[in-house]
Every structure is written in C-alpha cells, then in structure tokens.
Amino acid sequence: MKKLSLNEKNILNTLSKEHLTSIQILNRVESISLILKVYSVLEDLSSKGYTTSYLKKGLKYHYVA
Numbered sequence: 001m002k003k004l005s006l007n008e009k010n011i012l013n014t015l016s017k018e019h020l021t022s023i024q025i026l027n028r029v030e031s032i033s034l035i036l037k038v039y040s041v042l043e044d045l046s047s048k049g050y051t052t053s054y055l056k057k058g059l060k061y062h063y064v065a
Helices: 006-017 022-028 032-047
Strands: 051-056 059-064
Touching: 006 032, 006 051, 006 059, 022 032, 022 059, 032 051
Parallel strands: none
Antiparallel strands: 051 059
C-alpha cells in the first residue's frame, strides 16, 4: 500500500472527526491556491477507497469510509 502524503493524512484526520460539506471544506482552506489541491486530494482519497460522500438536502458531504 502506498504511503499517504501529509495532505492526505490531514484531510483524513479532519473528516474522521465529522462529515463536512464541500462548502465547509472550502471555508477551512486558508489559501485560494490550495482549494484545487484539496479537491484533488479528496478525489484521490475517494478513488483509493479512503473517503466517500453522500447527498443530504442537496448538499454533498464527505467522510472517511
């Protein structure tokens, strides 16, 4: 199994504490330049089976699988 990057570990740590919507994740990103990086990491984690998401009342929530 491939070792997780620091960004992947940080996102997994955050999502293991609570389910977050995409907007909530955006609000926690401190730099505009990091927003695309965060979503890229989220997609990678999802494709590796670490995270998943669901829709509730029109909002997409992300969480650790």
